[in-house]
Amino acid sequence: MxxxxxxTLDDIRSAAVRIAPHxxxxxxxxxxxxxxxxxxxxxxxCEHLQAGGAFKFRGACNAVWSLDDGEARRGVxxxxxxxxxxxxxxxxxxxKIPAHIVVPxxxxxxxxxxxxxxxxILHRCAPNQAARExxxxxxxxxxxxxxxxxxxxxxxxxxxxxxxxxxxxQIPDLDAMIVPIGGGGLSSGCxxxxxxxxxxxxLFGAEPAGADDAFQSLQRGERITDVVPHTICDGLRATIGxxxxxxxxxxxxxxxxxxxDATLAAMRLAWAELKQTIEPxxxxxxxALLARRERFAGQRVGLVLSxxxxxxxxxxxxxx
Amino acid sequence: MxxxxxxTLDDIRSAAVRIAPHxxxxxxxxxxxxxxxxxxxxxxxCEHLQAGGAFKFRGACNAVWSLDDGEARRGVxxxxxxxxxxxxxxxxxxxKIPAHIVVPxxxxxxxxxxxxxxxxILHRCAPNQAARExxxxxxxxxxxxxxxxxxxxxxxxxxxxxxxxxxxxQIPDLDAMIVPIGGGGLSSGCxxxxxxxxxxxxLFGAEPAGADDAFQSLQRGERITDVVPHTICDGLRATIGxxxxxxxxxxxxxxxxxxxDATLAAMRLAWAELKQTIEPxxxxxxxALLARRERFAGQRVGLVLSxxxxxxxxxxxxxx
Numbered sequence: 001m002x003x004x005x006x007x008t009l010d011d012i013r014s015a016a017v018r019i020a021p022h023x024x025x026x027x028x029x030x031x032x033x034x035x036x037x038x039x040x041x042x043x044x045x046c047e048h049l050q051a052g053g054a055f056k057f058r059g060a061c062n063a064v065w066s067l068d069d070g071e072a073r074r075g076v077x078x079x080x081x082x083x084x085x086x087x088x089x090x091x092x093x094x095x096k097i098p099a100h101i102v103v104p105x106x107x108x109x110x111x112x113x114x115x116x117x118x119x120x121i122l123h124r125c126a127p128n129q130a131a132r133e134x135x136x137x138x139x140x141x142x143x144x145x146x147x148x149x150x151x152x153x154x155x156x157x158x159x160x161x162x163x164x165x166x167x168x169x170q171i172p173d174l175d176a177m178i179v180p181i182g183g184g185g186l187s188s189g190c191x192x193x194x195x196x197x198x199x200x201x202x203l204f205g206a207e208p209a210g211a212d213d214a215f216q217s218l219q220r221g222e223r224i225t226d227v228v229p230h231t232i233c234d235g236l237r238a239t240i241g242x243x244x245x246x247x248x249x250x251x252x253x254x255x256x257x258x259x260x261d262a263t264l265a266a267m268r269l270a271w272a273e274l275k276q277t278i279e280p281x282x283x284x285x286x287x288a289l290l291a292r293r294e295r296f297a298g299q300r301v302g303l304v305l306s307x308x309x310x311x312x313x314x315x316x317x318x319x320x
Numbered sequence: 321m322x323x324x325x326x327x328t329l330d331d332i333r334s335a336a337v338r339i340a341p342h343x344x345x346x347x348x349x350x351x352x353x354x355x356x357x358x359x360x361x362x363x364x365x366c367e368h369l370q371a372g373g374a375f376k377f378r379g380a381c382n383a384v385w386s387l388d389d390g391e392a393r394r395g396v397x398x399x400x401x402x403x404x405x406x407x408x409x410x411x412x413x414x415x416k417i418p419a420h421i422v423v424p425x426x427x428x429x430x431x432x433x434x435x436x437x438x439x440x441i442l443h444r445c446a447p448n449q450a451a452r453e454x455x456x457x458x459x460x461x462x463x464x465x466x467x468x469x470x471x472x473x474x475x476x477x478x479x480x481x482x483x484x485x486x487x488x489x490q491i492p493d494l495d496a497m498i499v500p501i502g503g504g505g506l507s508s509g510c511x512x513x514x515x516x517x518x519x520x521x522x523l524f525g526a527e528p529a530g531a532d533d534a535f536q537s538l539q540r541g542e543r544i545t546d547v548v549p550h551t552i553c554d555g556l557r558a559t560i561g562x563x564x565x566x567x568x569x570x571x572x573x574x575x576x577x578x579x580x581d582a583t584l585a586a587m588r589l590a591w592a593e594l595k596q597t598i599e600p601x602x603x604x605x606x607x608a609l610l611a612r613r614e615r616f617a618g619q620r621v622g623l624v625l626s627x628x629x630x631x632x633x634x635x636x637x638x639x640x
Contacts, residue, residue, distance in 0.1 A: 027347050029369065033437075048595050049349065110592070117353075268632060272430070275368050275628035277595040308595035312588060315635070 004243040007158035009196040012189065015062040015158040016165050022061050022094045023162075026050055028170045033273045038289055040296045043171045045163060048278050048308030052114065054235075055163060055306050056087035056150075059185060062159030063148040064091040072097050074144035079103070079125070079132035082111025083235055083307050084150040089120030100145055102135040104128070108234050110311045129225075129239055151185030152241030161189030164197065167302050174201050175299035178285040180306050181205035181214045181255060182236035184244025190304070191251035205248065205255040206288035208233045208263065214240040215255040218248060232260045235281030235307060256288035263287045270305070279310040324563040327478035329516040332509065335382040335478040336485050342381050342414045343482075346370055348490045353593045358609055361620045363491045365483060368598050368628030372434065374555075375483060375626050376407035376470075379505055382479030383468040384411040392417050394464035399423070399445070399452035402431025403555055403627050404470040409440030420465055422455040424448070428554050430631045449545075449559055471505030472561030481509030484517065487622050494521050495619035498605040500626050501525035501534045501575060502556035504564025510624070511571035525568065525575040526608035528553045528583065534560040535575040538568060552580045555601030555627060576608035583607045590625070599630040 007015075026046045034042055047055035064076060075098035078088050085101035092099035101120040103112060104127035115122060125135040140147055148156065163186075168174065177194055179186050187205045194203050207215050210231035216224045223245040229237035240248075248255075260280070267283030270276055285303045289296055327335075346366045354362055367375035384396060395418035398408050405421035412419035421440040423432060424447035435442060445455040460467055468476065483506075488494065497514055499506050507525045514523050527535050530551035536544045543565040549557035560568075568575075580600070587603035590596055605623040609616055 032371075051352075053595065271597045272632055275373065275597040277591045277597050312592055 005154055006243065006247055007154050007161065007189065007192060009193060011154070011158040012161035012165065012193050016162040018065045019058055019061040019159060019162065022051065022091070023058055024050055025166060028167065029274055029276065031273045034269070038296065039293060040289070040298060041300045042289070043167070043174070043300070043302045044274060045167050045302055045304045046276065047163065048276065048282060048305050052083070052087045052090045052118065053307055053309045054083035054087060055160060055186060055304065056084045057090060058162050059156035059159030059189070060084065060087040060091040060148060061094065063153065063155040064088070064095050064097070066155045067146060071146050074146065075099060076148045077102070077136055077139045077143070077145040078148045078150060079136050080150050082107050082114070083309060085120060086111060086114035086118050088148055089115050089118035093119050098145070100139045100143065102132055102139065104132060108309065108311050111309050114309060150238065151183030151188070152243050153185070156185050157189040157192070159189065160186045161193040163304060164190050164193035168197055171300070171302060173300060174198070174302045176202045176204060176296060177302040177304070178204045178206055178288055179304045180236055180281055180284050181207040181240070182281070183238035184214060184240045184248060186304065186306065187253055188244045188247040191247060191253055195251055203251065203253050204288065205253050206284040207255050207257050208236050208284060209257045209259045211237050212257045214245070214248065215257045217245050218253070218255055221249070233263060233281040233284055235279065236284065256292055258284055258287040258291050262291055266290060276305065277308050277310060278305050279307050282306045282308065325474055326563065326567055327474050327481065327509065327512060329513060331474070331478040332481035332485065332513050335475070336482040338385045339378055339381040339479060339482065342371065342411070343378055344370055345486060348487065349594055349596065351593045354589070358616065359613060360609070360616045360618060362609070363487070363494070363620070363622045364594060365487045365622055365624045366596065367483065368596065368602060368625050372403070372407045372410045372438065373627055373629045374403035374407060375480060375506060375624065376404045377410060378482050379476035379479030379509070380404065380407040380411040380468060381414065383473060383475040384408070384415050384417070386475045387466060391466050394466065395419060396468045397422070397456055397459045397463070397465040398468045398470060399456050400470050402427050402434070403629060405440060406431060406434035406438050408468055409435050409438035413439050418465070420459045420463065422452055422459065424452060428629065428631050431629050434629060470558065471503030471508070472563050473505070476505050477509040477512070479509065480506045481513040483624060484510050484513035488517055491620070491622060493620060494518070494622045496522045496524060496616060497622040497624070498524045498526050498608055499624045500556055500601055500604050501527040501560070502601070503558035504534060504560045504568060506624065506626065507573055508564045508567040511567060511573055515571055523571065523573050524608065525573050526604040527575050527577050528556050528604060529577045529579045531557050532577045534565070534568065535577045537565050538573070538575055541569070553583060553601040553604055555599065556604065576612055578604060578607040578611050582611055586610060596625065597628050597630060598625050599627050602626045602628065
């Protein structure tokens with residue numbers, strides 16, 4: 001394995017140029033009701049309105065358009081519980097190349113449908129990290145496709161970091177930002193961009209208590225890989241990546257861990273007040289903010305609503 | 321009763337200036353998935369993201385700020401199944417004057433909560449037109465408040481018409497627009513503005529089949545007032561107003577009637593694809609478009625998503 005090279009602010013700026021023809025500039029929404037409840041000024045960056053319904057398209061698109069023509073022809077491959085897979089398939093389609101997506105059994109139906117709709121080729125595997133990686137390696141051997149890892153990938157991090165460039169242009173003076181933490185691609189890219197552009201702003205990660213390996217890892221100062229995820233946040237079940245852990249540690253990213261009940265309450269609140277159909281893995285940022293209200297009191301806080309691919313047949317806050 | 325004077329384009333432009341300090345410029349959202357399904361280019365004007373969660377704030381705000389100081393001090397009164405009531409209460413608060421809201425029994429809980437949260441004073445009445453009007457008249461006699469009718473009011477129509485000014489600035493070249501029809505305030509204001517600015521564009525009204533008094537009235541050439549509404553679209557149960565009917569007739573507005581099943585399917589589609597938590601009374605516009613796909617094929621169509629105050633405890637497309 002080659003030494004990992006983290007993206008710089010310049011890489012993130014190049015990514016923004018690379019993805020501009022394909023990605024959407026997502027809106028920022030505000031809600032006086034939620035501001036009153038939080039005691040802070042909240043700016044919701046609507047990445048659930050990104051192409052494919054999640055921020056993942058930024059990183060995938062940057063990766064796909066970073067390939068040279070020879071690499072591109074052989075296609076791309078990844079493993080993903082859903083949003084990254086759909087994003088890579090969509091991104092591959094913008095370059096008319098094949099995308100192989102390894103999906104764990106038990107992935108959300110709405111997300112699998114998204115992948116297929118985007119033209120991705122599905123490969124199923126058992127729902128654990130080892131099985132995912134083995135299935136990817138097999139596709140690579142057979143097709144010569146380039147692996148685009150969902151988060152431990154510098155091109156992907158750079159793509160996700162473009163959210164910060166955009167958000168700071170829309171809302172220049174933020175005191176803090178909160179992003180969801182799964183494998184750490186979004187938080188890594190955002191940490192690099194945010195601290196380069198605004199060293200005084202703090203980046204927070206919001207993580208489900210039932211998959212809090214990033215929280216534990218940063219507490220102990222070493223990467224924990226044996227957490228068995230149990231959370232409704234299906235997009236945040238991945239284990240924090242090795243380069244991601246190192247970056248979050250170096251950037252002093254503080255992780256706030258929240259239980260699923262708080263996340264569901266926040267999701268309902270977002271649906272009712274923001275009128276945005278976000279998924280649980282997005283709602284975790286609002287849950288984290290409300291759980292640490294005193295921490296953010298009076299501040300201007302950017303919150304990344306990361307995705308909106310929720311299964312409407314299984315809305316978890318509707319009692320049956 | 322004084323002769324009704326319909327607003328002109330100038331009145332609508334003045335309304336835009338009057339409400340600008342208080343109302344939001346709402347975003348326009350697009351969805352390649354919905355465009356593909358419709359075979360047309362759809363532009364969703366997000367009035368569910370307006371202050372109070374519905375377009376109604378525009379008309380209410382224009383009415384409140386049209387009053388002279390003496391009138392304003394005595395407050396305003398209206399009857400409303402919800403969104404207009406909340407809007408008037410919010411608008412009154414921007415001028416620090418009292419708002420009396422007559423609400424029919426059976427109104428959606430989320431909407432009543434909105435009214436109270438905005439500082440409106442609730443007066444309950446039986447769910448029929450006569451009871452609403454009598455309760456309003458009583459409040460007027462007792463307080464001297466000015467009646468701000470939900471739709472048969474020139475100031476209200478002018479406020480709603482500002483949607484068209486905004487939308488045509490955001491998306492200049494529309495072939496058609498579809499708005500929901502209840503009492504006809506939104507459609508009247510939009511018809512005046514749209515035809516003044518773009519005489520070639522067609523305005524369509526979308527109306528629930530279970531409350532299709534506007535459809536029947538325009539078919540027969542006379543206003544029908546004896547339809548007993550039975551529809552899940554709680555914002556569209558009102559009887560078409562007298563001046564509203566005359567305006568829709570004069571402007572050759574075509575009404576498309578859709579049943580509740582089609583509206584619920586469209587609502588689900590909007591939640592899943594647009595990620596917008598709109599209410600049934602909004603979804604009716606998408607249902608109308610999909611029901612008349614051939615009518616809009618290849619066109620650029622603006623659709624007004626009128627409100628997002630849905631009761632999340634009673635999401636009707638979730639089977640229990």
